[in-house]
Amino acid sequence: MEPLRILHSEAATSFGGQEQYILRMMLAMRARGHHLEAVCQPHAQLVTRLRDHGFTVHTTLMDGPVNFVKGAAFVRSVLKAGRFDVLNTHSRRDTILAGTGARLAGTPLIVRTRHLAKKVGSLLSYTVIPHRVTTASDFVRNHLIERGVPPEKVATVRPAVDLPPVPEHSTLRHELKLAQNDVLVGCVAVMRAEKGHRELIDAMKPLIHERPNVHLVFAGGGSPVFEQVQAYVAAQKLERRVHLLGARNDIPNVLAGLDIFALATRREASGTVFVEAGAAGLPTVGTRVDGVPEMVQDGVSGLLVPLDDIPALTDALRTLIDNPGLRQTMGRAGLRFCRENSPFSPETMAATIETCYARWLAELRA
Secondary structure (H helix, E strand, O other), X not given: OOOOEEEEEEOOOOOOHHHHHHHHHHHHHHHOOOEEEEEEOOOOHHHHHHHHOOOEEEEOOOOHHHHHHHHHHHHHHHHHHHOOOEEEEOOHHHHHHHHXXXXXXXXXXXXXXXXXXXXXXXXXXXXXXXXXXXXXXXXXXXXXXXHOOOHHHEEEOOOOOOOOOOOOOOOHHHHHOXXXXXXXXXXXXXOOHHHOHHHHHHHHHHHHHHOOOEEEEEEOOOOOHHHHXXXXXXXXXXXXXXXXXXXXXXXXXXXXXXXXXXEXXXXXXXXXXXXXXXXXXXXXXXXXXXXXXXXXXXXXXXEEEOOOOHHHHHHHHHHHHOOHHHHHHHHHHHHHHHHOOOOOOHHHHHHXXXXXXXXXXXXXXX
16 A cells, blocks of 8 residues: 555653553554654653654643644644644544644544543544544443444554563572572552452462462552552561562563463453563463453463452462463463464554555545
């Protein structure tokens, strides 16, 4: 197809999974020959990340009615001057602001990407302003359809997951002074209440008491939940068996030191960390919520349990802790699912969104 000119917009100023999705999509689409730029708020962390990769980033404030008027006019001028084919928005605020600018500019295709698993309120930023919608998982797509978005106007574009090579050796056990025959169950997630750190501790507690070689490792920071979890571990007198690493920049090294990955999340639009764990050769244990079942092959690469069912979570963990052969079998299945012909590769992500853009542009021009 002919190269497209695509402008992405994002109102958020922090850098998390949603912003990582944008960065990886832009990199993957540029690799396919398309021209990409972005518009963000001046103080957004995404600005620096994108510019470091050589992208042009336009900035405008997006908060408040005055900035809405100025911002919409600014985006309109950017779109017209750049003769963009596509505006792809990512948050409600920038969808309304940048989408209004795109409507005024006559941009051929406006796409809204929905990243979150939270319930949608107003459909304004899904059915009125954009022409089409993409979602990060089938779960989110189905929710939008239930809320009234026509099925033919919404498509799933799964997030790309960065899969570095698995380290040959991990320093984690040496760091924690643990033996090679100790069984390490680990969780990599920012410390938020909905990530289920406390529930995982509750599920692990009887296993820790029964088995002297079982340990639980948390990698991830975030106040005040980090401090709350720390206090909970101390209150349970589990400090020697539950290890809080805080925020880490060596996640592949951490994953390589584990035997089992577990995350008792309450809400997850996609749950790409399960893919990262599977790609590290780890069997995974998780909750059957939102988009998680799309990331774990239940009974093949991991085990999923109902939300808030602590006994079931304990049983799933016990099954893997007590069965090294099953851990290896599920770990190999995770490697195949996540690394070989992976639906989570940047190439797959780019090919999927490219196909959507081309089809939707043809439909709208017809």
